[in-house]
Amino acid sequence: MITVSGLTKRYGNKIAVNNISFTINQGDIVGILGPNGAGKTTTMNMITGYISSHAGKITVDGHDLLEEPSKAKASIGYLPEIPPLYHDMTVKEYLSFVYNLKGCAKKENIKKKKEHIAEVCEVVKITGVYNRLIKNLSKGYKQRVGLAQALLGDPPILILDEPTAGLDPKEIVEIRNLIKRLGTRRTILLSSHILSEVQAICERIIIMNEGFIVMDALAEDLTMRMGANTRYGVRLAAPEDADVLGVLGALPGVAKIEYVGSFEKGTIDFIIEAEKKTDIRRLLFDECAKRNWYILMITPLGMSLEDIFIQLVAQNDEQRALEAKSREKGKKDKQQPENSAEDSGNAQDEAKDGEKK
Amino acid sequence: MTAIIKRELVSFFKNPIGWFVIAVYTFLSAILFTLFVIWQNTSYLGDYFGFWLFFVDMIVVGILSMRFFSEEKKNKTDQLLLTSPISLYQLVLGKFFGALIIFLTCTCVNFIYVLIIDIFGTVDYGCLLTNLIGTVLVLSSMIAIGLFVSSLTESTIAAAAATIAILFFMFVIDFFAMFFPTWLADIIMHGNIYAQFDDFTNGILNLPPIVYYLSVTVIFLFLAVRMIERRRWS
Structure with a gap:
């Protein structure tokens, strides 16, 4: 169309x-x-x-x-x-x-x-x-x-x-x-x-x-x-002395955990990021339930348009840089045989001159 | 093309400015008629049509030139016109004929004066006819120039000012001609848009002025089309 x-x-x-x-x-x-x-x-x-x-x-x-x-x-x-x-x-x-x-x-x-x-x-x-x-x-x-x-x-x-x-x-x-x-x-x-x-x-x-x-x-x-990025914002009610970040950060499949702050009394907010193709929600729930920690809020943090742009533009720039490099390399490769042919020609001439002398 | 003509007419007659233009046109032409016909105690309309009426047309073409393309561009309505399945020639010709019809409507006021002369004296209908033909031809040239200037700028004020300036310059071009060698001065004086009108005021229908006015019209309409096209490429 x-x-x-x-x-x-x-x-x-x-x-x-x-x-x-x-x-x-x-x-x-x-x-x-x-x-x-x-x-x-x-x-x-x-x-x-x-x-x-x-x-x-x-x-x-x-x-x-x-x-x-x-x-x-x-x-x-x-x-x-x-x-x-x-x-x-x-x-x-x-x-x-x-x-x-x-x-x-x-x-x-x-x-x-x-x-x-x-x-x-x-x-x-x-x-x-x-x-x-x-x-x-x-x-x-x-x-x-x-x-x-x-x-x-x-x-x-x-x-x-x-x-x-x-x-x-x-x-x-x-x-x-x-x-x-x-x-x-x-x-x-x-x-x-x-x-x-x-x-x-x-x-x-x-x-x-x-x-x-x-x-x-x-x-x-x-x-x-x-949705492929598995980042969640979590608000958890846990005892003050509990090492929440340490425990949850050690769970299998967790790539990163980051403290955000405390916005309600007796709670902490953090961002937890899983490794690719891993759903950590069940594990997170089980672990918290086992320790009597209460999940008050869990919010999937998708990529924003800006994130996607940054990612795509970065990929695009990388690709273009690679293409430019390969083009330059191709040019150099083409020039090299010519130069080497010229060099060898010059060397032969010099040798001939030397013989004459 | 008829859609554009219709739009121009509707827009002109629905707008208070349109009626204001008609009022100014009628008022000025009434003053000129009084000065050149009634006070001179003559039935000869040549002077009325010839010299001074041009000034009125010059100002009115200037005002109208604001609306041709500058206003369309400013209001972004040119997007509708340029993306519709009509050619640029149809668009420019539509604008041209729309403006010409508006002017001819304004010129209708002259028939009142003809009636007045007919009551109190004798009308030279041959001379009247050549004057009217001449007026249509001059107006066509002026409108074409206005269309071209309007296609150059987005500013409505600049379009009006530039159109009036160009038409005024063409009026006083004879003055500048004397600074040039004779052969060049002759050519420049032949380019005077008003000098070519003399034959019509005297009741003579001569081919060269007709060809001159038609050529100016065609050239400036063509230039207006090229200018719009050029802006699309820039």
Whole structure:
């Protein structure tokens, strides 16, 4: 459905998107995750044809974006980070304008204007504000109107750039549910810098950092990766003289134990980290029960997005450094035979000179 | 393209600024009509259409140029236009025809003056027709220049100021021409957007001024398209 290969975008000397490639198949819901400045919006802007790329190729629904821009763009419904709304128009006027702009009347499978707009309004639940000026709407409703314009013409692909940014928690949940519903018969690419949001909506996650793709995996894999570390925060009620850290630290499978503090009378808080693929919860429970220590709280400490970034970026840097090293080595290896050939040639010349003398 | 034209018209007539522009346009043209026709006790409309009306158009094109692309870029609504399945030429032409229709609507006020002359004197309909044709051609050139300037900047104020400055410079270009050698001065004076209008005011429909105005329009529309395209690549 969307194929991106070798995509690069530069802003002056800064490379915003650096040679990225990925494919999104029909029906996929894919999330692009990354911190601000990672290149998410730039990538989306290139796929939608808003800005051009300096290198690479984009194919949307089988149409090359450079060769058949109109056909490629007709397959996409795009909701940018700031919804492109004309505040001096009513919702009705705006959607009518977008309907005409997208040439929906010429599409065979699209219903008549009024019916189609009414249908879309029903889906995004803006029927109640249909005749109101856009400038008087709340941020949540503006976002919905933005989503409605993306849905006009029934495009098979939806591209949503941070669709829940700036919304209140109730609106966030509603928009997420709406996106999920829309994803049942559409291909969706959305960006966010909130990990839980992408996890809640997407089946596949692409993580970007500084213009590179640092990870492209199924959401489940990422969840497993996050859960793979077995770190727990524990609050324990134990006698003051008990050597809690010493005893529990000596348990088999415990990699590390770290004292945090005492936040309740007669208790201590600590972080316990198990070795990989080891579940220490049962052991911990048994040991505490045996010694009449009470576990008051046990909290799994998953990896935060920042932790994952740091880990992935470090891996990525390491990989790139290795690649650079191997390239340099390859160059040197190529140069060496030439040099040695030159050296031997020089030695022969010197020998000949010596003989002459 | 029709969607863009419609949007331009709706936006102009729904906005108080649109009606303010029409009011200013009507007020100024009424003053000019009084000065050049009624006080001169003549039915000749050439002077009215020719010299001073340009100043009014210059200011109004300047104000309108803010809305062309600068405002779209500023409000991020250009994302909707540039990601929709229309070409850049359709987009620019839509904006151009939208603005032209707005101007022609403003120009309709002139028919009141024609009616006044018809009641109290005789209207030279041939001369009126050439003046109207000339006005449409000059307006097209001015709008195309405004569109081009608007495509250069995100600042609406800068777009308006630069458009008015360029149109004013084209008005006084003759003054600068005298500092150049004769052959160059001739070329520069031929570039005067207002000098080319003389034939129309005299009731003459000549081919060179028509070609001149159409060329200026096409060139600046083309440049506006290239400029938007260039910004997408930068």
